[in-house]
Amino acid sequence: MPEVMKNTNIDSLKSMPDKRGHFGNYGGRFVSETLMGPLEELEQAYKKYINDPDFIAEYEHDLKHFVGRPSPLYHAKRWSEELGGAQVYLKREDLNHTGAHKVNNTVGQALLAKRMGKRRVIAETGAGQHGVASATVAARYGMECVVYMGAEDIKRQAINVYRMKLLGATVVSVEAGSKTLKDALNEAMRDWVTNVDDTFYIIGTVAGPHPYPAMVRDFNAVVGREARQQCQEQAGRLPDLLVACVGGGSNAIGLFHPFLDDKDVALYGVEAAGDGIETGRHAAPLNAGKPGVLHGNRTYLMEDKYGQIIETHSISAGLDYPGVGPEHSWLKDVGRANYVSVTDVEALKAFHDLTRIEGIIPALESSHALAYTAKLAPEMDKDAIIITNLSGRGDKDIHTVAALEGITV
Amino acid sequence: MSRIKACFSVLKESHKKALIPFITAGDPAPDLTVDLMHELVAAGADIIELGVPFSDPMADGPVIQRASERALAQGTNTDDVFNIVEEFRTKNDSTPVILMGYLNPIEVMGYQHFAEKAVKAGVDGLIIVDLPPEEADELTAVIKPLDLDHIFLISPTTHGVRLDKISEVASGFLYYVSLKGVTGSNQLDIGAVSEKLAEIRSKADLPVGVGFGIRDAQTAEAVGRVSDAVVVGSALVERIAEHAGNNEKMKKEISSFIGSLRTALDSI
Structure with a gap:
């Protein structure tokens, strides 16, 4: 039994959440009364279909033939050599259709929406990756799709906005708050x-009210299941350490979850330190925030002393979020996972290093995981194994990186 | 007897309906809110619902969201809200004041601390939009001994077991959200409201107020015919926003608006 489980009363760290959607003190269902009924309906449908062989067969079929799974586990030999320590393996979620892990979840939720008889799906998006993944599955399954996106993000991510429109989605610009x-x-x-009768809300990360954190995790856990098996096949054993970036935390929990009870596998979630934690301009609630309630769940948040949510900063739009999935908050408190952070500058260096040394352009989100990998690997033995989640590809970030370097593309 | 209970029992004796206007504390400016509250009472309000501004008001439509943003931009914080109520109480000791808001500003202060400050300021009840009864035990345990009423929302999708649970834990009155959607929505269906209210009344003894979708004297009267109280929010906040910058005109406008609702309710 892992040492940390002395802090809990459960048999397996994989058994959370409890019946009410709580991960220890976190998670739950903090929403207005109008949403309680629809969330119960969703929970029942989810519980029913996640154990339904027909549903699982359809989900796995589409992961294989539409998404292109399994994604490779790639031994980055040149980069490992350069770092001079542990062997780094990259879980290549960047090779998925639409370019990131997000599609694992949108395929699952869209299939669930179909089974529930909903004809319309909606989604929120930051960088646009989840919006694109949602628009993609809506096109694939013939559903109407509306994507909500902050006005600021629409300016920063023009290409993804156009992709969503090409896919037939309506993109609604949100002018409220920090946009x-x-x-x-x-x-x-x-x-x-307002439209709960015919509409399914595809949340893109492991936050939100129960059952979203558990459901989004379960649809992303294919990442960790594959990685676990691939590592055993390629290296003959489990890895020593996993690294993944954490915004809301869906790619991280997808990788971590199948390993939670493997006590010898260390887990590192990497938050965005932006300009540096000490500057206050960051997006690292697990490192510098405290527990509160936002978006339907209790979790670590970035807030002021009166509980107002404060603006975050990260070079990566996908990590620019003041909360984090409640399961991460719990894993932090029970000591099973370590949550660390890297700055914009460190992430950019990793972006360039991987691109030049391995010929893979990583997303800026994933570059945070790579940057921390580059700190850990040199301290480890040459036969140690790190799996780092390369959660998305960097094509969408080319303009951001070019602009930072004063280049007009 | 709590102010809310006393208020409803007086109204019941005189066969009147409660009129409950909503404004956001600090909108358009913190030093105007107390004046506006007195103005509302003079124009016929029975209970005042005071919004505690929050950065992420998920259950509110654009009108009340913007009121929250205006209040926060003026630096309104939770202590200011308590000060507003305390000042209001120096001239009015009978009109119940209910705070309506979201959980996070309460969590950050701590339940006990928040509740004690609220009572000390003269607050009578709390409506916490994102705290359903399933998550509310801890807060209920704190506020009950302090005689703060815990008012819960009921929606068209609240059925059976949950309605029982809400009736069991709620105090003061029950607040029926008359339609799906956020605050400030349209399309009020009086037939459906009336049916749901009958179901609620079969389970609970508390007075039932209805909010969401009440825009004018006509809708207030229609809703008043089937309920014990009528809550008006967005339609009032819209008028405050429209006349921000001209305080006298604003007070006149909201006074005549609330007066028209009062007349309509008293005609029932």
Whole structure:
């Protein structure tokens, strides 16, 4: 039994959440009364279909033939050599259709929406990756799709906005609040409350009210299941350490979850330190925030002393979120996972290093995981194994990186 | 007897309906709110619902969201809200004041601390939009001994077991959200409201107020015919926003608006 489990009363760290959607003190269902009924309906449908062989067969079929799974586990030999320590393996979620892990979840939720008889799906998006993944599955399954996106993010991510429109989705610009991801989420919730009879809300991360954190995790856990098996096949054993970036935390929990009870596998979630934790301009609630309630769940948040949510900063739009999935908050408190952070500058260096040394352009989100990998690997033995989640590809970030370097593309 | 209970029992004796206007504390400016509250009472309000501004008001439509943003931009914080109520109480000791808001500003202060400050300021009840009864035990345990009423929302999708649970834990009155959607929505269906209210009344003894979708004297009267109380929010906040910058005109406008609702309710 892992040491940390002395802090809990459960048999397996994989058995959370409890019946009410709580991960220890975190998670739950903090929503307006109007959403309680629809969330119960969703929970029942989810519980029913996640154990339904037909549903699982359809989900796995589409992961294989539409998404292109399994994604490779790639031994980055040149980069490992350069770092001079542990062997780094990259879980290549960047090779998925639409370019990131997000599609694992949107395929699952869209299939669930179909089974529930909903003809319309809505989604919130920050960088646009989840919006694109939602628009993609809506096209694939013939459903209407509306994506809510902060006005600021729409400016930063013009290409993804156009991709969503090409896929037939309506993109709604959100002008409220800080005009970023959290405001898009508020607006999508409002749409759902109003149109709940025919509409399914595809949340893109492991946050939100129960059952979303558990459901989104389960649809992303294919990442960790594959990685676990691939590592055993390629290296003959389990890895020593996993690294993944954490915004809301869906790619991290997807990788971590199948390993939670493997006590010898260390887990590292990497938050965005932006300009540096000490500057206050960051997006690292697990490192510098405290527990509170936002977007339907109790979790670590970035807030002021009166509980108002404060603006975040990260070079990566996908990590620019003031909360984090409640399961991460719990894993932090029970000591099973370590949550660390890297700055914009460190992430950019990793972006360039991987691109030049391995010929893989990583997303800026994933570059945070790579940057921390580069800190850990040199301290480890040459036969140690790290699996780092390369959660998405960097094509969408080319303009951001070029602009930072004063280049007009 | 709590102010809310006393208020409803007086109204019941005189066969009147409660009129409950909503404004956001600090909108358009913190030093105007107390004046506006007195103005509302003079125009016929029975209970005042005071919004505690929050950065992420997920259950509110654009009108009340913007009121929250205006209040926060003026630096309104939770202590200011308590000060507003305390000042209001120096001239009015009978009109119940209910705070309506979201959980996080309460969590950050701590339940006990928040509740004690609220009572000390003269607050009578709390409506916490994102705290359903399933998550509310801890807060209920704190506020009950302090005689703060815990008012819960009921929606068109609240059925059976949950309605029982809400009736069991709620105090003061029950607040029926008359339609799906956020605050400030349209399309009020009086037939459906009336049916749901009958179901609620079969389970609970508390007075039932209805909010969401009440825009004018006509809708207030229609809702008043089937309920014990009528809550008006967005339609009032819209008028405050429209006349921000001209305080006298604003007070006149909201006074005549609330007066028209009072007249309509008293005609029932």
